[in-house]
Amino acid sequence: MVLKVIPFAHELLKQTVREGDIVIDATCGKGHDTLLLSQLVKEKGRVFAFDVQEDAIRQTNEQLKQYGVSNTTLILDSHEKINEYVPSDYLIGGAIFNLGYLPGSDKQTITQPESTVQAIQQIITRLKKHCLLVIVVYAGHPGGEEEKEAVLQFVQTLSQKEYAVLQYGFINQQNSPPFVLAIERIK
Numbered sequence: 591m592v593l594k595v596i597p598f599a600h601e602l603l604k605q606t607v608r609e610g611d612i613v614i615d616a617t618c619g620k621g622h623d624t625l626l627l628s629q630l631v632k633e634k635g636r637v638f639a640f641d642v643q644e645d646a647i648r649q650t651n652e653q654l655k656q657y658g659v660s661n662t663t664l665i666l667d668s669h670e671k672i673n674e675y676v677p678s679d680y681l682i683g684g685a686i687f688n689l690g691y692l693p694g695s696d697k698q699t700i701t702q703p704e705s706t707v708q709a710i711q712q713i714i715t716r717l718k719k720h721c722l723l724v725i726v727v728y729a730g731h732p733g734g735e736e737e738k739e740a741v742l743q744f745v746q747t748l749s750q751k752e753y754a755v756l757q758y759g760f761i762n763q764q765n766s767p768p769f770v771l772a773i774e775r776i777k
């Protein structure tokens with residue numbers, strides 16, 4: 591069976607994130623991706639999870655409490671400030687962005703082209719070799735198309751000697767279906 595975009599994004603992380611890794615959830619929202627990452631890195635690892643909305647941090651915190659997770663640092667701030675929060679000597683074992691708005695919210699707060707690209711740029715330079723930054727891109731909401739274009743433009747210019755960039759999505763769906771980008775550090 592062909593995997594839908596979120597299961598595909600999670601599968602990529604399951605294949606590459608290792609116990610003890612330092613990993614990033616750049617848009618924690620309701621905490622589904624944060625929970626997966628915390629389970630993959632286990633007690634020896636650490637997840638740094640960002641969101642700009644208090645409600646998202648609260649929902650993620652509740653989700654993690656339910657599962658007894660204690661290896662996660664929740665950060666109420668924008669993801670392009672990653673270098674302020676994740677010590678510079680840590681290499682990153684995996685990261686995920688789920689772009690767009692918090693499900694169930696008024697959709698007023700959305701990820702933005704400039705800060706998203708800045709954060710992607712910072713994370714990929716700190717990725718461990720053969721580890722991945724996975725991005726789930728949504729373009730169906732106001733502002734989404736501009737962000738999609740900015741992200742695609744940026745990742746398409748990455749050196750093929752240093753990074754392998756994959757795009758995965760369904761090409762016969764209507765209304766701007768989401769798709770996955772995966773950036774692997776190869777050098």
Ligand SMILES: C[S@@+](CC[C@H](N)C(=O)[O-])C[C@H]1O[C@@H](n2cnc3c(N)ncnc32)[C@H](O)[C@@H]1O
Nearest residue numbers: 617618619620621622623641668669688692701
């Ligand atoms: C699609 S949701 C994420 C869903 C989440 N991964 C989950 O598992 O539920 C996108 C999230 O990005 C957050 N966001 C928007 N701008 C951001 C920024 N500059 N830095 C970090 N998070 C941001 C929103 O507040 C929202 O919660």
